[in-house]
Amino acid sequence: MSGMWVANGLSQDLPLGVVMAGAWQGAELAIWRSASGRLSAWNDRCPHRGMRLSHGFVRGETLSCIYHGWAYGTDGACSKIPAHPAMVPPAAIKAEVYQCVEAEGVIWVAPAGSDVDLPDLSGLAAVRSVTVQAGLAEVAHALPGFVCEGAVWRGQLDGAAVALVVQDRGALVRIHALGTGDRVKVSRWLDGMMRLAEQGVLA
Amino acid sequence: MIPQAVLNEWYPVAMIALVGPRPGRQTQLLGSDIAVFLEDGQIVVQGAKGQRLAVTLRYGHVWACPGTPAHDLFPIPEADQPGRRLVDCGVVRVKCSPLRAVENFLDIAHFPFVHTDVLGAEPHTEVGRYEVQIREDSDEVWATKVHFYQPQAAKSAAGGIVTEYMYRVAAPTAAVLYKTCPNQPDAWDVIGIFVQPLTEEFCEVWPWMALFDDTTPQADLIQFQQMIFLQDRSILENQIPRLLPLDPGKEIPTQADLTSIAYRRWLKRKGLTYGAQMVAA
Structure with a gap:
C-alpha cells in the first residue's frame, strides 16, 4: 500500500x-x-x-x-x-x-507521485470526526454488519448509507464519518459505537 | 559508550543555594544517576556506584566532572566585578538534547517570533552580518558585533532599543551572552545558561545572570528569565530530530546561523557528541 x-x-x-x-x-x-x-x-x-x-x-x-x-x-x-x-x-x-x-x-x-484512486464516497455527506481510544480490532468489533474496503467501512443505519473512513494511529483510531441520512442520528450512533469499542479494550 | 572527551568536561548539576543534606538532589548526569548533597559542610556529587565526582562551585552552581577534568571550569571575570548582582534563576526542564538548548540560546533570529514584543518584533527581523570565531587560546566559540532591535531588551528597559550582543560557548553545555546594559551604556549585562545533560534527549537548563540593576526586584528578574525560557521550551520540545544533527545537509543554515555553524563544528572537532546525531537519518 x-x-x-x-x-x-x-x-x-x-x-x-x-x-x-x-x-x-x-x-x-x-x-x-x-x-x-x-x-x-x-x-x-x-x-x-x-x-x-x-x-x-x-x-x-x-x-x-x-x-x-x-x-x-x-x-x-x-x-x-x-x-x-x-x-x-x-x-x-x-x-x-x-x-x-x-x-x-x-x-x-x-x-507525491502516487497515482492510486481515491475511495469513492460520492453521494455521502461529512458528519464529524471522532477519536476512539482503541485499536482497529476493537473498532471492527463494534461495527457488526459493516463491510471493510481498505480504509473505508460501509454499512447502513435505519436504511441510510453510512461510511466510516478510518485512520489507524496505533493506540487510537481516528474515524471520519459520512452518511446520507440524518446527521444527528449518525452522530449519536457514533457515540455509542465509540463506547462499545473502548469497552472492548477494557474487556 | 560515552566518549572520554565528553566525560572529561564540567557540567552543572545543582544550584549551590539549594543543596541540602542526604539524600540531597537525586538527579542524572549523562544518563547515570547521581546525588548532590551536603556532607560535613562540603558539597558532594556522588555517582551510582558510590564514587565521588570532581566538583567545582562557581557562578551559583555546582559543577561536576564524571571523568578526569581536562581543564579548569571556564572563567567569567564579570562574576567578581563589584556592583554586579548575581541572580540564580532556577531551573527549566526541557525534553530536548542539551546541545539544542545551547544552540537556541546562541540564536537571535527567533526573537521576533518566539519572544514576540519582548526580545524582538516584526518588521525588525533582519540579522546583520556579525563575526564568529573559534578562539584557539581559550578553545571557545565567540560571536561578536551582533546587533538586534528589541522592544524590551531587559526587565529594566523602558522601550525599544538596538541591543548589541556577544555570545560565547564556554563549555559543551554552557554558554554566556553579553548584551548592552540599559542602565549602564559602557558595561555589559551577562547572562549564562548552564545546561545539565540528564540524557541525550532530556536536560535541565539553569539560567544565571550578572547584572547592573539595583532596582528591579529579584522575583521580577527571575520571572522575566523564566518566561523567556518557557517560550524557548515550546520550540525545543518540537524540533525533529530531538538530537542535534552535526552532519551538514540534515538542516539548512543561513548567514544568521554562523554561531550555530561554528558551535556544531567545534563540537564535532572535539568529539563532544553526547546529544548529537552524527549520521543523517
Missing part, C-alpha cells in the same frame, strides 16, 4: 488560514489551508532547524515556521527568510510536499 490515500480529517474542521498536525503512515505532517482555500500537506519539519511546521502560522498563501518565521508558498518552496529580508531564498529550501485533496468533505493525503 505504498502510495495509498490516508484520510486526515474533514474539510469543515480545517478553516481558512489554519494549520493542523496530520500523518501519513509513520510520517508526521503539517496540513494547512491558505487564505484563498488551497490545501497543502507537508512533512512536519522546517528544513532550517527541524521545527514542526504544524506549530506555524498561515498568512495569506504562505505557511510560516514559528521558530524563525521562514515562509513557504503552497508549492512548498521557501519564499521568505525574515533574518535576510533582501535575499531570495535558494530553491533548495523546500518543504517535503505530499498530495492533498478533498472529496465529499474528507481531506486525503498521499505521497
Whole structure:
C-alpha cells in the first residue's frame, strides 16, 4: 500500500488560514489551508532547524515556521527568510510536499507521485470526526454488519448509507464519518459505537 | 559508550543555594544517576556506584566532572566585578538534547517570533552580518558585533532599543551572552545558561545572570528569565530530530546561523557528541 490515500480529517474542521498536525503512515505532517482555500500537506519539519511546521502560522498563501518565521508558498518552496529580508531564498529550501485533496468533505493525503484512486464516497455527506481510544480490532468489533474496503467501512443505519473512513494511529483510531441520512442520528450512533469499542479494550 | 572527551568536561548539576543534606538532589548526569548533597559542610556529587565526582562551585552552581577534568571550569571575570548582582534563576526542564538548548540560546533570529514584543518584533527581523570565531587560546566559540532591535531588551528597559550582543560557548553545555546594559551604556549585562545533560534527549537548563540593576526586584528578574525560557521550551520540545544533527545537509543554515555553524563544528572537532546525531537519518 505504498502510495495509498490516508484520510486526515474533514474539510469543515480545517478553516481558512489554519494549520493542523496530520500523518501519513509513520510520517508526521503539517496540513494547512491558505487564505484563498488551497490545501497543502507537508512533512512536519522546517528544513532550517527541524521545527514542526504544524506549530506555524498561515498568512495569506504562505505557511510560516514559528521558530524563525521562514515562509513557504503552497508549492512548498521557501519564499521568505525574515533574518535576510533582501535575499531570495535558494530553491533548495523546500518543504517535503505530499498530495492533498478533498472529496465529499474528507481531506486525503498521499505521497507525491502516487497515482492510486481515491475511495469513492460520492453521494455521502461529512458528519464529524471522532477519536476512539482503541485499536482497529476493537473498532471492527463494534461495527457488526459493516463491510471493510481498505480504509473505508460501509454499512447502513435505519436504511441510510453510512461510511466510516478510518485512520489507524496505533493506540487510537481516528474515524471520519459520512452518511446520507440524518446527521444527528449518525452522530449519536457514533457515540455509542465509540463506547462499545473502548469497552472492548477494557474487556 | 560515552566518549572520554565528553566525560572529561564540567557540567552543572545543582544550584549551590539549594543543596541540602542526604539524600540531597537525586538527579542524572549523562544518563547515570547521581546525588548532590551536603556532607560535613562540603558539597558532594556522588555517582551510582558510590564514587565521588570532581566538583567545582562557581557562578551559583555546582559543577561536576564524571571523568578526569581536562581543564579548569571556564572563567567569567564579570562574576567578581563589584556592583554586579548575581541572580540564580532556577531551573527549566526541557525534553530536548542539551546541545539544542545551547544552540537556541546562541540564536537571535527567533526573537521576533518566539519572544514576540519582548526580545524582538516584526518588521525588525533582519540579522546583520556579525563575526564568529573559534578562539584557539581559550578553545571557545565567540560571536561578536551582533546587533538586534528589541522592544524590551531587559526587565529594566523602558522601550525599544538596538541591543548589541556577544555570545560565547564556554563549555559543551554552557554558554554566556553579553548584551548592552540599559542602565549602564559602557558595561555589559551577562547572562549564562548552564545546561545539565540528564540524557541525550532530556536536560535541565539553569539560567544565571550578572547584572547592573539595583532596582528591579529579584522575583521580577527571575520571572522575566523564566518566561523567556518557557517560550524557548515550546520550540525545543518540537524540533525533529530531538538530537542535534552535526552532519551538514540534515538542516539548512543561513548567514544568521554562523554561531550555530561554528558551535556544531567545534563540537564535532572535539568529539563532544553526547546529544548529537552524527549520521543523517
